Amino acid sequence: MSVPPPLVKIRDVSKSYRRGSQILPVLQHIVLDIAEGAFLALMGPSGSGKTTLLNLIAGIDRADSGSITVGDVDIMSLSETDLAAWRSSSIGFIFQFYNLIPVLNARENVELPLLLTGLSRKERREHAETALQVVNLADRMDHYPSELSGGQQQRVAIARAVVTDPLMLVADEPTGDLDRASAKDILDLMCRLNTELGKTIIMVTHDPRAAERAHIIRDLDKGVLNDVSGQTPL
Amino acid sequence: MFLAKLLFKNAFRHKLRTALTVLGVAVAVLAFGLLRTVVSAWYSGVEASSASRLVTRNAISLVFMLPASYREKIRQIEGVKTVSWGNWFGGIYIDEKNFFPNFAVDPKTYLELYPEYLLSLEEKTAFLHDRKGCMVGRLTARKYGWKQGDTVTLKGTIFPGNWEFVVDGIYRGRDRGTDESQFFFHWEYLNESMKKTAPERAEQIGFFILGIKNPDRAAEVAAAVDRSFKNSISETITETEKAFQMGFVSMTEAIVIAVQLVSFVVIIIIMAVVANTMAMSVRERTGEYVVFKTLGFGSYHLAGLIFGESFVICLTGCAVGILGTFPAAKAFGDAMSTFLPVFFVSPRTVYLDVLASVAVATIAALIPAFRVMHIGIAQGLRKVV
Numbered sequence A: 001m002s003v004p005p006p007l008v009k010i011r012d013v014s015k016s017y018r019r020g021s022q023i024l025p026v027l028q029h030i031v032l033d034i035a036e037g038a039f040l041a042l043m044g045p046s047g048s049g050k051t052t053l054l055n056l057i058a059g060i061d062r063a064d065s066g067s068i069t070v071g072d073v074d075i076m077s078l079s080e081t082d083l084a085a086w087r088s089s090s091i092g093f094i095f096q097f098y099n100l101i102p103v104l105n106a107r108e109n110v111e112l113p114l115l116l117t118g119l120s121r122k123e124r125r126e127h128a129e130t131a132l133q134v135v136n137l138a139d140r141m142d143h144y145p146s147e148l149s150g151g152q153q154q155r156v157a158i159a160r161a162v163v164t165d166p167l168m169l170v171a172d173e174p175t176g177d178l179d180r181a182s183a184k185d186i187l188d189l190m191c192r193l194n195t196e197l198g199k200t201i202i203m204v205t206h207d208p209r210a211a212e213r214a215h216i217i218r219d220l221d222k223g224v225l226n227d228v229s230g231q232t233p234l
Numbered sequence B: 001m002f003l004a005k006l007l008f009k010n011a012f013r014h015k016l017r018t019a020l021t022v023l024g025v026a027v028a029v030l031a032f033g034l035l036r037t038v039v040s041a042w043y044s045g046v047e048a049s050s051a052s053r054l055v056t057r058n059a060i061s062l063v064f065m066l067p068a069s070y071r072e073k074i075r076q077i078e079g080v081k082t083v084s085w086g087n088w089f090g091g092i093y094i095d096e097k098n099f100f101p102n103f104a105v106d107p108k109t110y111l112e113l114y115p116e117y118l119l120s121l122e123e124k125t126a127f128l129h130d131r132k133g134c135m136v137g138r139l140t141a142r143k144y145g146w147k148q149g150d151t152v153t154l155k156g157t158i159f160p161g162n163w164e165f166v167v168d169g170i171y172r173g174r175d176r177g178t179d180e181s182q183f184f185f186h187w188e189y190l191n192e193s194m195k196k197t198a199p200e201r202a203e204q205i206g207f208f209i210l211g212i213k214n215p216d217r218a219a220e221v222a223a224a225v226d227r228s229f230k231n232s233i234s235e236t237i238t239e240t241e242k243a244f245q246m247g248f249v250s251m252t253e254a255i256v257i258a259v260q261l262v263s264f265v266v267i268i269i270i271m272a273v274v275a276n277t278m279a280m281s282v283r284e285r286t287g288e289y290v291v292f293k294t295l296g297f298g299s300y301h302l303a304g305l306i307f308g309e310s311f312v313i314c315l316t317g318c319a320v321g322i323l324g325t326f327p328a329a330k331a332f333g334d335a336m337s338t339f340l341p342v343f344f345v346s347p348r349t350v351y352l353d354v355l356a357s358v359a360v361a362t363i364a365a366l367i368p369a370f371r372v373m374h375i376g377i378a379q380g381l382r383k384v385v
């Protein structure tokens, strides 16, 4: 029986911040494999390093030591420019506060990451519209973020994250700013993206209700990773 | 296209702030343009002077005369084609504040040397044959409502008495830079009167204008003229018309430099204003720029957005300012026509306006763009959240 190699392979990753003469270790010797198609929830108390770890995996921050491989790319060895190109094609970002561009309407926001691809204007539009259909917002395409509810804005953000068809989605507290009903919608949507489109998802959350939707829950405490869930292998 | 639309939207996101900044740029460009135009009006005499004309005057000072007999001697000098001459008359029309330059000249040769003064053939003939005739620039004629055939009386200051002239011609300038405020009459008329009333002041000439065959040899010819009057009672200085005009301007050079300095100070002030606007806008939107970076947009995209926004603001202001400069210069020029008869916005001034705006836009965007380009994404995202 051959086990497929993991999509994300984290080996002995450490990171610390320096504040003046003080060195503040944030992540210590992290080892983590994430299989393709997994839905992983990263939990832990505030300040435990969840966001930091997620940022390292997504290539928007740099570790001090260790190695991170995504697919067959050693992302720690990429230059800033290559890393940016890799991010744009491989990662879909979902933030706690949606981070949409307020002067662009929903369709334009979703279209934004496609500007870095070779797609024509027409193709970009079509892709954006499809992505908005996936998140059930086809009727709000011309709305500006200020004209949408928090849950709707997060759905636009999710459409923006999937429109490039990335390898994986990273979400930092995607439901952190939403009421329970909207949060449920967002989680339902993420589950659908995981099961129907096969997207690998790494989600940082405080909320146990959100975490239990994931297949795997890992707990980060003071920079050290612990197992929590009964590891449902895929 | 998409990003262009975005930077336009960004530029006008904070409507009041942008409107005020655009207004500031417009006013600065207007002020800059007007001040530049004042400076070029100041130098208009120099600009309008011809390379093929030399001016010969008394070596001691312009207020000392030269003997009329020099005419023949100058004519014989190698390289000289035409010799004309004249006196500064300094006449006053009714009141001292009605100033316009007036000269007694030799009409035939003078008009030959100054083809930029345009008269109809009929006017020219009338003027050449009328001993008491005069020709006057249309700016001055319009100002005092003179028509062809009118009789105009000037009160002499250097040459006492009331002098009557008949307006035979009203000249137009061939070029925009031609001075249309001057008044010319027959030197012979002045000379004959002097012979009768003050014979010791007759046969005296204030300046000679020399038309030369080859402008490239101007310096040689000028030296030859001065050499031939060396050690005589009245030594001469001969220089190109440009150098001669420059001599007048340089007396007031300090003022011109001050005006130029102020025009640059205006630009520096508006630079600070635009830089402040850009710094504020970009700081408010740091989070959005970080999101762009997260999505994989590179430094050049971000710099493009920020510089583009700065350019939109500055060039809008510049356009408004330039459009305003023309009517403003017209009004200003009309009011100041006595002192600055040649007053128009030159293409060079418009180029400088655009150049200054581009410089302001670039410098104002420099620091914000640099900051955004160098902000770490992880760091930036923390600030957003």
Ligand SMILES: Nc1ncnc2c1ncn2[C@@H]1O[C@H](COP(=O)(O)OP(=O)(O)OP(=O)(O)O)[C@@H](O)[C@H]1O
Residues within 6 Å of the ligand: A017, A018, A019, A024, A026, A044, A045, A046, A047, A048, A049, A050, A051, A052, A053, B379
């Ligand atoms: N730029 C920085 N300089 C110094 N310390 C930092 C910096 N960024 C993060 N930290 C520290 O690193 C630790 C981990 O931060 P991180 O944001 O990863 O925690 P987190 O688990 O995501 O917390 P939360 O649940 O509150 O979002 C915290 O103690 C934080 O104070």
Ligand SMILES: [Mg+2]
Residues within 6 Å of the ligand: A050, A051, A052, A172
């Ligand atoms: Mg966090």
